[in-house]
Amino acid sequence: MASQSTSTVPRLTLIVAATPKRLGIGRNGQLPWRIPAELAYFARVTKACPPNKRNAVIMGRKTYDSIPPKFRPLPERLNVILTRQKGWTLPEDELLKGAVVREGFTEALEALGNDENIHRVFIIGGAEIYRETIKHQEADRVLLTVVEGEGLDDVEGEKACDTTFEEARPVIEEKEGWTRRSDEELREWTGETAELLGGVAKGVKYEYRMYTR
Ligand SMILES: NC(=O)c1ccc[n+]([C@@H]2O[C@H](COP(=O)([O-])OP(=O)(O)OC[C@H]3O[C@@H](n4cnc5c(N)ncnc54)[C@H](OP(=O)(O)O)[C@@H]3O)[C@@H](O)[C@H]2O)c1
Numbered sequence: 001m002a003s004q005s006t007s008t009v010p011r012l013t014l015i016v017a018a019t020p021k022r023l024g025i026g027r028n029g030q031l032p033w034r035i036p037a038e039l040a041y042f043a044r045v046t047k048a049c050p051p052n053k054r055n056a057v058i059m060g061r062k063t064y065d066s067i068p069p070k071f072r073p074l075p076e077r078l079n080v081i082l083t084r085q086k087g088w089t090l091p092e093d094e095l096l097k098g099a100v101v102r103e104g105f106t107e108a109l110e111a112l113g114n115d116e117n118i119h120r121v122f123i124i125g126g127a128e129i130y131r132e133t134i135k136h137q138e139a140d141r142v143l144l145t146v147v148e149g150e151g152l153d154d155v156e157g158e159k160a161c162d163t164t165f166e167e168a169r170p171v172i173e174e175k176e177g178w179t180r181r182s183d184e185e186l187r188e189w190t191g192e193t194a195e196l197l198g199g200v201a202k203g204v205k206y207e208y209r210m211y212t213r
Contacts, residue, residue, distance in 0.1 A: 018147065062126055
């Protein structure tokens, strides 16, 4: 990522769902929970933009692979898939539907920063991509869904998540310049209108939060 040429590097928003204690985000290459309302929130927020514009979602190759083929690329958003494998590409139809493959952050971000049709740039995971992004000052906003099992071991338990995002601890603890914004600010930024920013699905509690630095 080019941290010097800030004029062409867009601001980045990480959008992530994690358990509050271990910051678990994945299991066996998938999400450790199934919360349809949270997936719908993710889709609404990452799609929301003014007319004639679209948002970009940047993800690691493994996260792209984890999306069922019939749902990818994620519609109404430019999907940017990062890989280090030279020449790795996607089937023609997925490229035509709005996916691009990039071999590095710098290349990906500079292209987006120079694209006037792009409104917001979201980093949608997984762990490796979140970790690399959060080191950089351009990443100044985190939309965090806190996912907590009410006594459910399979969500917060030691065995539940094999992938964690430990680097988000300063965010959730409001250290190193990170501050939790109010629910009103979250609604204003995301366009969400629901009174409740979260809910409970099969005993799993989820809560939408926004942090900035
Ligand atoms: N809870 C959530 O909100 C959330 C969100 C998304 C994903 N997840 C979960 O996270 C897990 C996947 O995370 P992960 O860390 O294993 O994989 P990942 O971050 O999705 O993908 C890693 C891959 O991205 C590519 N990559 C990473 N850094 C790169 C760079 N600087 N330049 C170019 N390519 C780069 C490499 O692809 P190549 O190997 O092809 O070179 C690398 O293997 C899954 O369990 C998924 O369900 C959770």
